[in-house]
Amino acid sequence: MRRISCKRICRPKVTIKDIDAQRSSNSGRWMPVPDGLVCSGCTACVKICPTGAITLKNDRQLVFKYDACIACRACVDACAPGALVMGPGIDGATSRGALTHTFSINKLSPNLPEKPQTKDAVIPEKIKIFARSMHVREVDCGSCNACELEIAAISNPVYDAERFGIHIVASPRHADVLFVTGPVTRQMELALRKTDAATPTPKLIVAIGACACSGGLFGNTPVTGTGVDEFIGVDLYIPGCPPSPRAILRSILALRSGTI
Amino acid sequence: MATTMHIRSIKDIVRAIDNKAGEYAGKAGKRPGEALGEALGGALGEVLIDIELSLLPKLALDIVDELHGTLQFIFAVDERSHNNGFSLHHIFGIPSKHCLLHLKSVIPADAPEFPSLALQLPAMNWHERKIADMLGLTPVGHPDPRRLVLHEDWPQGVYPWRDDFDSKQKVPRVKGTYEFHRIEGEGVFEIAVGPVHAGIIEPGHFRFSSVGEKILYLELRLFYKHRGIERFMRGRSLLEGALVAERVSGDETVANSVAYSQAIERIFKVAIPERAQRLRAVFLELERMHCHLADIGGAATDIAFSIGAAKAALLREKVMSLCEMVSGSRFLRGMIAPGGLRRDIDNEVIHRISSFIEIALCDVKELEATTFSRSSVIDRFMKTGVLSTEHALNLGVVGPVARASGIAVDTRTDYPYGFYAMHPLDIITRFDGDVAARVRLKFDEVRQSLGIIEAALGAIKSGAVRTGDFAVSSRGQALGWVEAPRGMTLCWVEIDDEAKIANCRLRTPSFNNWPALPYALHGNIVPDFPLVNKSFNLSYAGNDL
Numbered sequence: 006m007r008r009i010s011c012k013r014i015c016r017p018k019v020t021i022k023d024i025d026a027q028r029s030s031n032s033g034r035w036m037p038v039p040d041g042l043v044c045s046g047c048t049a050c051v052k053i054c055p056t057g058a059i060t061l062k063n064d065r066q067l068v069f070k071y072d073a074c075i076a077c078r079a080c081v082d083a084c085a086p087g088a089l090v091m092g093p094g095i096d097g098a099t100s101r102g103a104l105t106h107t108f109s110i111n112k113l114s115p116n117l118p119e120k121p122q123t124k125d126a127v128i129p130e131k132i133k134i135f136a137r138s139m140h141v142r143e144v145d146c147g148s149c150n151a152c153e154l155e156i157a158a159i160s161n162p163v164y165d166a167e168r169f170g171i172h173i174v175a176s177p178r179h180a181d182v183l184f185v186t187g188p189v190t191r192q193m194e195l196a197l198r199k200t201d202a203a204t205p206t207p208k209l210i211v212a213i214g215a216c217a218c219s220g221g222l223f224g225n226t227p228v229t230g231t232g233v234d235e236f237i238g239v240d241l242y243i244p245g246c247p248p249s250p251r252a253i254l255r256s257i258l259a260l261r262s263g264t265i
Numbered sequence: 266m267a268t269t270m271h272i273r274s275i276k277d278i279v280r281a282i283d284n285k286a287g288e289y290a291g292k293a294g295k296r297p298g299e300a301l302g303e304a305l306g307g308a309l310g311e312v313l314i315d316i317e318l319s320l321l322p323k324l325a326l327d328i329v330d331e332l333h334g335t336l337q338f339i340f341a342v343d344e345r346s347h348n349n350g351f352s353l354h355h356i357f358g359i360p361s362k363h364c365l366l367h368l369k370s371v372i373p374a375d376a377p378e379f380p381s382l383a384l385q386l387p388a389m390n391w392h393e394r395k396i397a398d399m400l401g402l403t404p405v406g407h408p409d410p411r412r413l414v415l416h417e418d419w420p421q422g423v424y425p426w427r428d429d430f431d432s433k434q435k436v437p438r439v440k441g442t443y444e445f446h447r448i449e450g451e452g453v454f455e456i457a458v459g460p461v462h463a464g465i466i467e468p469g470h471f472r473f474s475s476v477g478e479k480i481l482y483l484e485l486r487l488f489y490k491h492r493g494i495e496r497f498m499r500g501r502s503l504l505e506g507a508l509v510a511e512r513v514s515g516d517e518t519v520a521n522s523v524a525y526s527q528a529i530e531r532i533f534k535v536a537i538p539e540r541a542q543r544l545r546a547v548f549l550e551l552e553r554m555h556c557h558l559a560d561i562g563g564a565a566t567d568i569a570f571s572i573g574a575a576k577a578a579l580l581r582e583k584v585m586s587l588c589e590m591v592s593g594s595r596f597l598r599g600m601i602a603p604g605g606l607r608r609d610i611d612n613e614v615i616h617r618i619s620s621f622i623e624i625a626l627c628d629v630k631e632l633e634a635t636t637f638s639r640s641s642v643i644d645r646f647m648k649t650g651v652l653s654t655e656h657a658l659n660l661g662v663v664g665p666v667a668r669a670s671g672i673a674v675d676t677r678t679d680y681p682y683g684f685y686a687m688h689p690l691d692i693i694t695r696f697d698g699d700v701a702a703r704v705r706l707k708f709d710e711v712r713q714s715l716g717i718i719e720a721a722l723g724a725i726k727s728g729a730v731r732t733g734d735f736a737v738s739s740r741g742q743a744l745g746w747v748e749a750p751r752g753m754t755l756c757w758v759e760i761d762d763e764a765k766i767a768n769c770r771l772r773t774p775s776f777n778n779w780p781a782l783p784y785a786l787h788g789n790i791v792p793d794f795p796l797v798n799k800s801f802n803l804s805y806a807g808n809d810l
Contacts, residue, residue, distance in 0.1 A: 035593045055505050077508045078599045082607065091593055143465045147490045150467055150806045151515025151596050154559065157465040158585075161578035175463035191436075192416050192489045193468060196460045222512055227425065227436045228493040247515065249595060 036071060036245075037080050038092030044110040050080035050089060056215070056222055065110055071095050072104040072218035072232075075246035097211075097243035097256030098265055101218065101234070104244055128263035131207050132240075135181050136261050138170040139209075142180035144200050147187030147229060151247040152214040156184055158250040166254060177203040185239075188216040188223050189230035201237045209240040209260075213253060218242045272316045275327035282364050285312050310680045311365045311531070311744045318353070318370040322380050325355060325368075329386060334359040334366060335661050335674075337777070338755045339392035340770040341400050343428045345374045351402060353379055354770075356744065356755065360679040365744060365755075372402060381407040388661030391780055399426040399495075414488045414809075417441030425496050432496060448474035448482045456791060460489045464795075467805035471794070478790040483783040490809040498769035503529055503735055506766050507602050510756070514773060514807035515596055516559065519545075519552045520749030521773070521807075522601040524756040527682060528745030529603035532760050535733035537683075541605035543721040544730065546684035547618065548597050549747070550714035550721075554625075555584040556750035556802070557665075557707040557714075563799040564704055565636065568645040573636045580628045587621055590614065604733035612727075619722050622715050629715075633708045646701035650797030652785040653698060660781045664752020664774045666801055669706045670698035676748035685748075688720050698785075703800040735764060742768075749774055751802060773807030 037050075044067065051059050051067075058073035059080060081089045098104050128136070143156055159166040160173055174180050177200045189197060201210070212233040215221035220231040233239050243256045259265045272278060316324060328334040334357035341353045351372040359366055372379055381404035383390045393404040394413035401424040404410075412419075418438040424430060445455075453476055460468035470486040494513060498506055510525035511518045523545055530537060537545075562577030585595045591614055592600050600606055636642055652662070657670040667674050675692040677685040693709045695702040742759040752774030761767040782801055786794060 053504075055508055075508070075512070076594070076599070077511075078593075078607070079504065079508070144461055145467045145490070145805075147492055148467075148806065149512045149515045150804060151512075151518070153465050153467060154515055155595070158578070158582065161582060162575050163579065163582045173465060177461070187490070188492070190490055190492055192491055193460065196468065196489065200461050222509065223492045223494070223497065226493050226497060227432060227434055228491055246512070246598070247596070249589075 035091040036074050036076050036095065037089045039088055039108050040090040043086060044088045045086050046110050047085065049083040049085065053079045053083045055079065067108045067110055069106045070104065071106065071244045072101045072242055073215060073221060074244060075215045075222050095244065096252060096259060097241050099241055101242055104242060132260060134207065135209065139182050140172050140174045140180050141182045141184055142174055142177045143184040144197055145186050146193040146197050147190035148214060148216055152186035155247045155250050155253060156213065159254055164250045164254060169258060171257065180204050182209045182211060184211050184213050185233045186213050186217050188220045189233060189236055191228045194236060197236055210237055211241045211243065212239045213243045213248060215244055215246045218244050221246065272314055275324060275331055278314060278324065281314055282312050282362050282366065286362060310363055311367055313367040313369060315369050318372060318379060321370055322382055325382055326385055328357050328366065332359050333361060336386055336388045337661065337753065338772045339389060339396065340757065341396045341402055342768050343400060343426060346428055350374045351377065351400060358679065360674060363680055365680055365746065367744060377401060378403040378405050380405055383407050387659050391776065400424050411444065414491055417443050425493060443486060445472050445484055452476050453481065469805050473791060475791055480786050480789055480791060483786050485779060485783065487779065487805060488809045490806050492810065494810045495769055495771060498766050501766050503603050503764060506769065511598050513771065513810065514804045516556045517749045517773065517804065517807055518596045518598055519548045519601060520747045520754050523549060524745040524747040524754045525758065526601055526603045528743050528756050528758040531743035531745065532741035532758065533733060533735055535604060537605040538729045538732055540725060540728045541730040542683040543725050544606055544610065545601065546721045547718050548600060550717045551584060551588055552597060553714050553750040554711050555581050557711050558584065560799065560802045561704060561707055564700065564796060567796040567799050568642065570639065570642055576632050576635060580632060587618065590617065603735060605731035609730045615722055615725065618718065622719050625715055629708065629711050645796065646704060647699060649700045649793050650785040650789055650800060651699045652781055656781060656784045661777050662781045663777050665703060665706050665710065666778050666781065668692065668694045669702040671696040676746055676753040680746055682746065684721050688717065700796055700800040751775060751804065752778065771810060773804060775804040775808040779803055779808055
């Protein structure tokens with residue numbers, strides 16, 4: 006009988022940075038960013054954005070709300086001078102405000118802020134206690150199931166979230182962290198509240214995907230809400246449609262290490 | 266576009282279909298399927314016929330009995346503003362004639378009801394209840410008039426698909442409880458599962474009535490994820506419609522957006538360039554591969570066969586990375602639009618897809634050998650969750666679930682479109698109807714998909730990938746159809762004068778296949794439920810819409 010070498014299944018000593026390095030050409034966090042060319046101020050991107058994630062402020066600043074961006078590329082295709090490109094996008098943040106970026110239209114350069122790498126990052130106590138181990142329960146509140154597939158993929162042999170102590174559990178009673186996806190549909194609201202109540206404190210709530218962060222494309226209708234934070238408090242927002250397994254893992258690791 | 270001749274009996278319908286098929290067969294002189302596919306860029310096959318509402322029950326039963334048609338889709342549209350009533354649409358698939366028969370009848374506004382056919386044709390059950398929920402049209406004589414899509418806390422008399430429904434309002438919650446079917450008797454107990462499940466899966470409630478370990482009855486209560494997508498489509502631009510279609514169900518991103526785009530292309534009567542047709546087929550098959558591989562891995566996980574699950578996950582990850590390299594999205598989002606593709610891909614990328622085929626064939630072979638060489642796997646897969654051919658036929662089951670129960674249906678062959686009209690396929694079937702048959706079928710289909718990708722890329726020429734000036738506005742309506750990984754997807758779109766979507770109705774294969782799940786589980790043990798459910802591979806998001 007054929008023997009399967011463990012080495013072929015697992016790749017020991019691979020870290021999230023190595024995975025990033027291997028695939029830097031397609032990092033899977035593609036979102037529209039300015040590429041430094043001159044914006045004509047035509048607001049074609051503002052008009053075409055299906056989720057209203059792009060707005061013009063004071064006629065001279067473009068405001069990108071990445072929590073609502075579904076990475077559909079409509080703005081990139083509509084930009085006549087070609088001042089927008091699909092760039093590396095951004096990782097998660099602890100507030101929706103931190104996912105909003107403002108660019109001056111006169112000098113449309115990509116100035117996404119680099120996070121300072123301090124040695125003594127101040128990590129809130131609530132997050133610190135989960136620094137080595139996180140037991141995660143996932144609650145789907147009306148996503149399209151792409152976010153579920155990507156969350157499931159973080160524990161596959163390539164991303165292997167278990168090596169970071171991130172463990173998916175079967176019950177909210179066992180969980181430290183809730184991953185919530187979807188805009189929260191009217192018919193899932195009660196289930197979300199009950200799952201939240203069943204999770205013992207201290208706990209972290211992570212909103213994954215554009216729908217969960219802001220309602221995304223489907224939010225704010227008679228049968229959907231405007232994201233998870235309309236119903237329960239959220240500690241981490243991970244944007245993307247869907248965010249890739251790398252983006253999810255990197256955002257959680259950044260939260261634990263206090264770099265966001 | 267509708268046939269104007271007066272329809273009185275099934276003979277008139279056959280004549281109408283034959284007339285239309287003759288028109289296209291005359292053009293190309295090949296067998297009808299190919300001819301249908303070639304005319305207008307492979308987007309023909311829908312035959313729209315207006316009928317009287319009173320004739321519907323007789324005609325529907327005759328179509329099933331005499332033409333061996335299967336009911337695929339029923340929907341209704343509020344046309345009171347310009348037609349003094351609601352239009353009711355029944356779509357039957359008639360594979361022998363390569364035709365999707367579209368019967369349209371009118372329900373007067375002052376008598377909002379229609380004859381139910383759910384007793385004679387069980388496949389109509391959920392479709393009719395959905396229409397009752399969304400439009401307030403009563404299916405007279407329906408054996409199960411409970412709510413389906415909208416749960417009991419939705420107020421009576423508020424119908425989201427009616428024109429006078431205000432889509433900005435917040436609808437108040439009312440008190441109400443859902444009555445489950447009770448199975449009574451000595452030793453019968455109920456197990457309630459969900460909506461939040463133990464795995465990373467979507468929400469839905471399952472109520473088992475069992476004796477000991479054996480399942481006597483399973484009741485499904487779904488639609489927790491109802492996002493109101495069909496109403497949401499109203500008033501959107503054509504591009505936005507494609508973006509919404511992509512996000513109906515994550516692992517059917519390409520299938521749903523192609524079905525939507527083909528409907529639009531049929532309304533505007535445009536044929537898309539050959540390169541776009543070939544690349545669409547490549548994307549559809551890549552999607553089928555990652556969907557089936559997730560499924561194979563999921564079945565292995567559910568029987569605690571870790572090595573199979575890990576290998577399947579690795580192979581699936583390779584496909585996902587390839588998709589990411591091709592389009593920047595692991596789910597191939599942002600590629601499909603009405604008129605073709607939103608952008609071309611490089612020859613370098615095409616070369617990398619081609620070179621992936623050989624690697625994938627080896628991996629699939631190894632994965633299949635690993636999976637089916639273990640007695641523990643065979644023990645759990647064989648004779649588990651058998652769906653009989655009879656049940657599958659009666660319930661209008663589609664896709665791999667139907668093919669594993671011995672029914673040769675495949676949209677790509679029955680109603681060819683796009684590249685599949687140039688490249689005829691064999692329908693792969695298996696006859697056992699159990700989990701093993703469904704998993705083996707998926708292995709076969711992954712290999713078939715690799716063959717299709719090879720064929721589509723083999724003779725690809727450079728050229729445009731998008732066509733069509735959709736600015737010329739014209740009212741119109743048409744159906745689009747695609748073989749999604751889970752089976753036939755149908756999308757019907759109506760366009761208003763300003764080239765915006767007036768109405769859209771979508772039926773993903775999951776909506777047809779969910780009601781068959783309880784029949785496959787009857788007499789199985791409760792611990793086998795996750796395995797059987799996984800082998801059916803049903804989308805909750807695509808079902809709940």
